Amino acid sequence: MRAWLNRVLYELVWWLFRPFAPFIRYxxxxxxxxxxxxxxxxxxxxFVLSSRSWVDYFVLDRICKDLGLPRPSRTGSNFPTPERAGVVYMPALLETRLRNTDLLRLIETGIATKSFETxxxxxxxxxxxxPGSETSWFKLIFADSVQAGRVRKFFIMLANGxxxxxxxxxxxxxxxxVDREKDAQTAIRKLVRALHFHFLRARSAALGPTLVRRHVVIEALLQAPVVQQAIARETGPALTREKALAYARKCAEEIAADYSTAAIRFLERLLSVFVFKRVFSGIDVRGLDRVRAWAQQYEIVYMPxxxxxxDYLLVSYSLYHAGLVPPHIAAGVNLNFWPVGGLLRRCGAFYMRRSFSGDRIYTAVFRAYVDSLIRRGYAIEFFPEGGRSRTGRLLAPKTGLLSMVVEAGLRQRTRPILLVPVYVGYDRCWEVSSYAKELRGAKKQKESAEGLLKAGKILGKSYGKAYxxxxxxxxxxxxxxAHLPGWRNYFAPESDAQPPGFKRFVSQLALEHARRVNAAAVANPTSLVAVALLSAPERVVSADELVEQIGHLVWLLKGNPASEHQYVPETAPRAILEFAAPIARAVRVPHAWGDLYGVSARDAVALTYNRNNIQHLFAIPSLIANLFRTRMLMTDELVVTAVRALHPFLRTEFFLADDGAQCETTTRRWIEVMLQLGLLTREGDRLRRPDADAPAYSTLAMLGRVLNETLERYCMTALLLAEERRGAQALKRERIEEDCRMLAERMAILTGRDAPEFFDKALFRGYLNTLIDIGLVRQREDQSLEVDARIDRIxxxxxxxxxxxxxxMLLQLLSRRKTPDAASASGAV
Structure with missing residues (x-):
């Protein structure tokens, strides 16, 4: 009787579901x-469904029908077949642990039948x-829940179909x-337990932890010990406790997100229909399956x-589409303007000021908020560079927020923290024009509603793909x-102590993360074309030669990838050029002897951004090619020695993954790849470059020019230090950095280079840091420099x-250089 009634109810539910089936979107x-x-x-x-729901079963059946998978049928007392899949519910499996059921008997029969496999x-x-929250009766009725009954499930279907x-x-x-276990009962128990944990983890990865009301979060922040201690320290004659507490509340209101799944859904539809489909021809995402697996075991911190x-819109959008919970995102307070600020806040953004220095209460509140996010298990996203790269290069990481995340992560003991590097790239970045203006000295435009309206003009342009x-x-x-011994003794939940060397550990971690971001670089079509075109004399090259050079660039990357996660979306050279030419604004010039491709000076500036995205991938082979600029023959050992000498500088500037110990192995692998491609040949025990009239010579010369500006900067720094070492005046670091920048700026003007990143002061600062690290320069306590005599040879x-x-030109500029005192005297005359 019960089975008959169950069948009648099933048929009734199926007929009730049928009118709604066409409207289900999954x-x-x-x-x-x-x-x-x-x-x-x-x-x-x-198929094992996580809850006992006929509506879920009907959706599963439709998915299998749409995608050509075996259609499921309720198992009953029959084994599934290759043509007809079975389906059981997790609650039914849990029942087998408590009492003898038909399903249990079926499983036991399957275990006993050695020929049976499924x-x-x-x-x-x-x-x-x-994910669930106690915010309204509406959500209690219409939000999905594993405890929902049949009537409530009907309303859930109506609201979320x-x-x-x-x-x-x-x-x-x-x-x-089952064969791994000694008996049937143990096998069933372990199988059920594994499935149970899988469903819990899958739910956590897709929905995240239960949401807490914003005002509850803020009240908890104000009661956090670190905030109370900061208020106590700041309280005094000039600031009463009431005013300090009011300021802390103001900080918490400014910082805290107001996460809403409805807002995320709205933004997802807005981006899908009105933005991304109009701006990008596609969004190419790699590694989501691995992220889905990680999300079921770790608490994830995304660091793009x-x-x-x-960037943050694309990452959250891609994660949401892949069925993963979008993270809480650390956003600059400059984005907290109407109407964007409120929407982003409801989509998980929490706002942070550019500087915390001197504001103990704000620092304490922000630290407590980061700690609460990690403790509650929310995914987090932040940008270690601290701001957008204006040059296309990965910027040196800032460690302030990372330090807070690391400390909070090591104090909690629930789930391990996984720091995930995310490479984000574009065939054309829509801010590249404003970046070029800023690098030339223009003031950065403040984000505002007016600027948002002006930005609407990008919707009519094509920017290729995002990656x-x-x-x-x-x-x-x-x-x-591995790198912070004894940390578990210091990072107890009730302790505020930090282990010795914690700051150094965070800096080391930040650099390692930056290297992993660059190791996952995407060599997209526009970037490959930019590398080849900008390395051509006068930025013009024949079409056939350009195709050949792009092909060599692709096969260099394929032959010796920076890591297994490096990605080349398109490998056909002609297809790369045809796709990228209109985006890069490369002009095809007809000619009787063969067409040419060229790019104007203005568009070349924009292309440097794309080239800089992947320049690090060609750093070592470009250096090897440069060694053959003035030599026809070289031994392998001489090449390795030369690369080893410059490798520390390349590693600092480009965040290369290989350390000094791996440099020789990496260099020899590059030599073998270049030999395979015909860019080098062997002549006895030496390496030989192609003759000048050989097609491969053109590619080798192009490859060498990829690193031209970098090598010029190295030479400038060494020459200036060598000259200043012989002088009588104290060598101040700040003045050396500024002299390097001015020398590069003057050279750029005289050579007609419209590439402001060529004289970026941060690059020269990195060179000096590397010289200090390898012992060629010593920095005294007063910031003056002591330069080793070996700098003359270098x-x-x-x-x-x-x-x-x-x-x-460089030697002429140095010989005519005017010191600040001389320049002042010249101006007075």
Whole structure:
């Protein structure tokens, strides 16, 4: 009787569901599903649903029908077949641990039948993406819940039917699972436990922790010990406790996010329909399957490269589409303007000031907020560079917020923290024009509603594709075990102490993360074309030669990738050029002997941004090519020695992954790749460059010019230090950095280079840091420098890497250089 009644109810629910079925809209993960699951079609499949819901079953059936998977049927007392999959509910599996059921008997029969095998696929169906919060009766009725009954599930379907997400776990072999155990009961118990934990983790990865009301969060911040201590320290005659507490509340109101899944859904639709589809021809995302797996085991902190205001929108948008909970994002307080500020806050943005210095209460409140996010298990995103890169290069990381995240992460003991590097790149960055103006000295435009309206003009232009690549993560606890001995004794939840060397540890971690971001670089078509075009004399090259050079660049990357996560989206040279030419504004010039491609001086400035995105990928082969500028033959050992000498500078500037110990191995691998491509040949025991009339010579020369400006800056620094060392005046670091910058600026003007990043003072600061690290320069306590005599030899040898024109101009500029005192005297006359 009960079975008959159950069948009648099932038929009734199916007919009630049928009118709504066409209106159901779903996403699934992995995507694409069929290759992602990689099911063996010769073996039966059993889908396990996370909750006992016929509506979930109907959605699963539709997904299987749409995508060509075996259609599920309720298992009953029959084994599944390759043509007809089975389906069971997790609650039914849990019942097998308590009492003898038909399902338990079926499983035991399957275990006993040694020839029986099936693929178990756990499936979580989420109606909407609300993690749950006690905010209103509306959410209590319409938000999805594992405890929802049949009537409530009907209302949930009505409210969220167009926002369904189906998460498919990877197949689990039934036979392998049960054969590992000594008896059937143990096998069933472990299988059920594994599935139970899978569903809990899948829900946490897709929805995140339960949301807490904003005013509750703020009140908790004000009661945090670190905030109370800061208020107590600041209280005095000039600031009463009441005023200090009011200021702390103001800080908390300014900082705290007001996370809302409805706002995220609204922004997702807005970006999908009105922005991304009009601006980008596609969003190419790599590594999401790995991120989904990490999210089920770790608490994730996303740390992307920062090149555009679109970065945080794209990362959250991609994660949401992949069925992962969007993170809370640390945003500059400059973005907190109407109407964007409120919307971003409700989408997870929490705001931070550019500087915390001197404001103990604000620092304490912000630190407490970061600690609360990590303690509650929310995913976080922030940009270690601190601001958008104006040159396309990865900026040196700032460690303030990272230090807070690391300390909070090491104090909590719930789930390990995973720091995930994210490379974000564009075929054309929509802010590149304003970046060029800022580098020339123009004032940065403040973000405002007026600027937002003006930005609407980008919707009518094509910027190619956007690229997101998730790199190799760092498990914070494991990294601390290796590089911060004894940290567990200091980072107790009730202690405020920091272990010795903590600041150095954070700096080391920041640099390692930057290297992993660059190791996951995307060599997109526009960047490859930019590397080749900007390395051509006068920025003009024949079409055939350009295609050939692009092909060599691609195969250099394929032959010796920076890491397994490095990505080249398109490998056909002609397709790369055809796609990138209109975006790069490269002009094709017809000619009887063959067409040419060129780019104007103004557009070349914009292209330097794309070139700088991936310049680090060609740093070592470009240096090797430069060594053959004035030499026809060189031994392998001489090449390795020369690369080893400059490797510390390249590693500092480009955040290269290989350290000094790996330099020789890396260099020899590059030599082998260049030999395979015909860019070098062997002549006896030496390496030989191609003859000047050989096609490969043109590519080798182009490759060498990729590093021209970098090598010129190295030479400038060495020559200036060598000259100043012989002088009588004290050598002040600040003056040396400024002299290097002015020398580079003057050279850029005289050579007609419209590339402001050429004289970026931060680059010269990095060179001096490297010289200090390797012992060629010593910095005294008064910031004066003591330069080793070996700098004279280095200055002499560095000139060999320059072209005759560059070397001559640089020496002339130095000989005619005026010191500040001389310049003042000249002006007085």
């Amino acid at each position: 996403r699934n993960a992995p995507d694409p599903l069929v290759p992602g699951l990689a099911l063996d079609r010769a073996k039966p499949v059993v 693929q178990i696929v756990p499936v979580s169906i989420f109606w909407g993406r609300d 167009r926002n369904v997400f189906a998460n498919f776990g990877l197949p689990l072999s039934f036979r392998e699972t 490269a920062h090149r555009s205001h679109a 997101i690549n998730f790199g190799e993560p760092i498990c914070l606890q494991d990294y601390a075990d 200055a002499e040898r560095s000139q060999e890497l320059l072209s005759d024109e560059s070397r001559q």
